[in-house]
Amino acid sequence: MDTIGGFATLCRCGKSACATHITAPCDDGRQLLPADAEPIAYALDIALRLDEHAFDGVVAVDVDVRSRETSSLTLHAKELNFKKASFEGIGDATNIALSEETSTVTFTFDKPLPLGNGKLSITYTGELNNQMAGFYRSSYVDRDGNTKLMASTQFEAIDARRCLPCWDEPRRKATFECSLRVPGHMTALSNMPEKGVEEHADGSKTVSFDRTPRMSTYLLAFVVGEFDAVEATSKNGVQIRVFCPPGKPQLGRFALECAVAALDSYDETFQIHYPLPKADMVAIPEFAAGAMENWGLVTYREVDLLIDDRSASSRQLQRVAEVVIHELAHQWFGNLVTMEWWDDLWLNEGFATWMETGVCHKLHPDWNMWEQFITDMQGRALSLDALRSSHPIQVPIAKAEEVEQVFDAISYCKGGSVVRMVHAILGEAKFVEGLRNYMSNFSYGNATTDDLWGAWEDVSGKPIRKLMGQWTRQMGFPLLELKAAEPQPDGSIKLSLHQSWFLSDGSAPSSSQSWTIPLFVTASGGANGEEKMDEAPLMPAEADFELNVKGDGAWFKLNAGQHVPMRVVYPETMVPNLASAVRTKSICAADRQTPRAQTSPQSHHFCYVTSRTYATLCEILRSGDSTKVRGKCYTAFTQLLTQ
Ligand SMILES: [Zn+2]
Ligand SMILES: [Zn+2]
Structure with a gap:
């Protein structure tokens, strides 16, 4: 076994000392936890001490011990204080060693752990921090205008370990059965629906949740606060809720509509129904990213979820729709x-x-x-x-x-x-x-x-x-050059194409690299590159290629529909005709975007791409169909000329 900084170098095959890969690990030397035990199920009980910015945790993990000689277990943990750890049938750990450098904790027992299924139980405390990572606190304003504290989690990429000791790697999937002890007047949410509530004499309550499916640690989530909610149901019966600040439920309506439409659409596309019984979305007052796709409990920055659709601009509505639809795509692609x-x-x-x-x-x-x-x-x-x-x-x-x-x-x-x-x-x-x-x-x-x-x-x-x-x-992308278009005896036209690595500083690439390029071509009086795209020929990853197409030869639009992230350059003689095709809308809307796309201030290399001279560039840009486009062009030109 090769060890780097306390981590086993693990092979893709899952064995820490696999004979096939012992000299050359198959995973580029990834630093992973040892594979001598795998988590199967976590039972996690957390009691929040909101006013003290702290929490108490008890976690019992069903593990599968796979290595015969193991008498210690290493898990991820960060900023947690351990009180006790024990292994079923073995007793208490004789040593608990923390490593700040690798954010791990190692529990050592005085005899080897039995092979197969066992249970590791750990009692610990943690900090409810204010760093928007792990289990953290933010402030909110309640119905009476008072500022109060709430708590929520952000675990991706590697902060689940700040809430519970765990195998904090996406491949180490397990189930989670959780409970939260919180102040009695607050709402407690997690990935799964509430299973039960137990009221305590001190005014607090313990909310327990159904067991999750197998999932990665970075997707586990908790939210504790005061909310108003709006809700709806998807076609396939999934409860969808948007949690809003107290007294402002109407701000969640637009996101709710988007979520229902998205869930119905994904059920259809993936042909796998949304895998959980509910989908909650919550706005968190203090939030580092735009949103986080926790399974069944998506968290958002307020501006990316809450919106008054009567007064918002269409740009603002679009932003909320995009973020909601993006996060819900992850419920399958990423979470499942x-x-x-x-x-x-x-x-x-x-x-x-x-x-x-x-x-x-x-x-x-x-x-x-x-x-x-x-x-x-x-x-x-x-x-x-x-x-x-x-x-x-x-x-x-x-x-x-x-x-x-x-x-x-x-x-x-x-x-x-x-x-x-x-x-x-x-x-x-x-x-x-x-x-x-x-x-x-x-x-x-x-x-x-x-x-x-x-x-x-x-x-x-x-x-x-x-x-x-x-x-x-490979980094970068090709510049595809149409060198010549020659009529052939059979009435077709032979396009001579050349590719090279495109660098915007105009320098010659230090090494040659090339790409296989799907050739979507629209030709004047001939091929329409937007039809039968899946039959488009592939240009091999070589410098030169010839392609025969049908057309009258007036102009060709390479990379029709802009489906390939690359730049294209045409012979000077073809530019006036191409410009006129843009003007008369003979080419599709996506292709008419090209001049716009490339006159944004950051991407002024358009001038030596579509054409290599300013004069012909002007020709194409002038064909843009709105004053807005011409305005953008003017700005881009001013910038170019003053450089
Ligand atoms: Zn291996
Ligand atoms: Zn995302």
């Missing part, structure tokens, strides 16, 4: 099927981002969600990913602490763009079929990006693993 390790988090977020756009578009076609996606998400991805300082979407993460650093706009925006691209390559039917297979094969378990590519490869027969790997494991 979870990434095996943090380096696949990009897929979770990329998928939810793509899904949020699609469902929002269905609910509100007037919001032009896909055009916004191309302009905002994909535009941002291309701006950042054209820099030398960019990085691949998929990078190995050895320590869970690193997840925050690598998980940035590149992973998020390019991740969403890459999911949109694979959807175009597969077509809706195969995309959904593969997705359903993946969801049903890995329900209540874990999967990797490769597992999802595999599911799509199986249903489509296309080399999805290899193809998509080039887009997720």
Whole structure:
């Protein structure tokens, strides 16, 4: 067994000292807890001491001891004080050792633990902190205008360990049966519905909750506060509630409508009904992220959930809809099927981002969600990913602490763009079929990006693993150049294409890298790249390629529908005709977004992409169909000329 800083180097196969992988661990040296025991079920009882900013915890974990010689167990724990730990049939731990560096606790017993099922019981206390991570406190205003304290949790990525000692890794799934002792007038919520309430003489009460399905620790959640709620029921009978500040239930109505529509839509898409009996959504007054997809108890920053739909702008409504729909996509993609390790988090977020756009578009076609996606998400991805300082979407993460650093706009925006691209390559039917297979094969378990590519490869027969790997494991993206278009004797036109790695500083790439590129082409008087996309030819990951298309030769639009996150450049002679196609709306709305997308201040490299001269750039930009577009162009030009 190889040990780095107290952690066993664990193989994907789950053995800490696997003979096959002992010299070269299969997981890039991930630092994981030892695999000598696996958690099966947690029973967790927490008594809140709100005024003292503290809580008392008792956790009993059913574990499966897998290693014969083990007389100690190491779990994650952070900022917890341990009073006692015991193992059923063995007795109390003789030593409890904390490591701040690895945020772990090791319980040592005086004899080896029996193999197979056993029970580890731990009594401890914790701090109800004010750091918006772990189990933390925030203040709220009650009905009478008094400022009071409430409590809620934020565990992703690695803060469940601040609430309970646990195997705080996404792959270590287990069930949770919890109870909370709280002040009698407060509402206590967790992932599952309330099972019972016991009132105590001191005015407090203990609320117990049904047992959860198998799930990852980072998705466990508690909220304790005073709320008013609005509620509805999904088509398949799931209770959906939005919890609002006291006296303001109307602020939850819009989010509730979005949630009902989203749940119905996902039930249909995934062909797996929402897996829990209820879906709660709560606004937390002090919240670090936008929202958190805790299973069955999604928490939000107030502005991302609560809105007065009579006075809000359509931009504000859109933001709430996007966030709600995004978090609910995670209830399946992320919660039911979870990434095996943090380096696949990009897929979770990329998928939810793509899904949020699609469902929002269905609910509100007037919001032009896909055009916004191309302009905002994909535009941002291309701006950042054209820099030398960019990085691949998929990078190995050895320590869970690193997840925050690598998980940035590149992973998020390019991740969403890459999911949109694979959807175009597969077509809706195969995309959904593969997705359903993946969801049903890995329900209540874990999967990797490769597992999802595999599911799509199986249903489509296309080399999805290899193809998509080039887009997720390499940084940057290609510049696709249309070199020439020559009429052929059979009436078709031969396009000569060239690809190179695009860097916005204009420098030559230090190494050659290339991509397999799906060629969606719209041609004047011929092919329409938006039809039969799943039959589009693939340009191999080589510099040059020739493609025959039908058309009258006036213009070609490569990357029709902007389905591939890349840039395209045309011969100067073709630009006037292309500009006129934009003006007359002969090409689709997504493609008419191109000039807009690329005149945003961050992405001025458009000038040497679609055309390499300012004059021809002006030609295309002038074809934009609104004064707003021309205004944007003017701003972008001013910036360019003053640089
Ligand atoms: Zn192995
Ligand atoms: Zn998300």
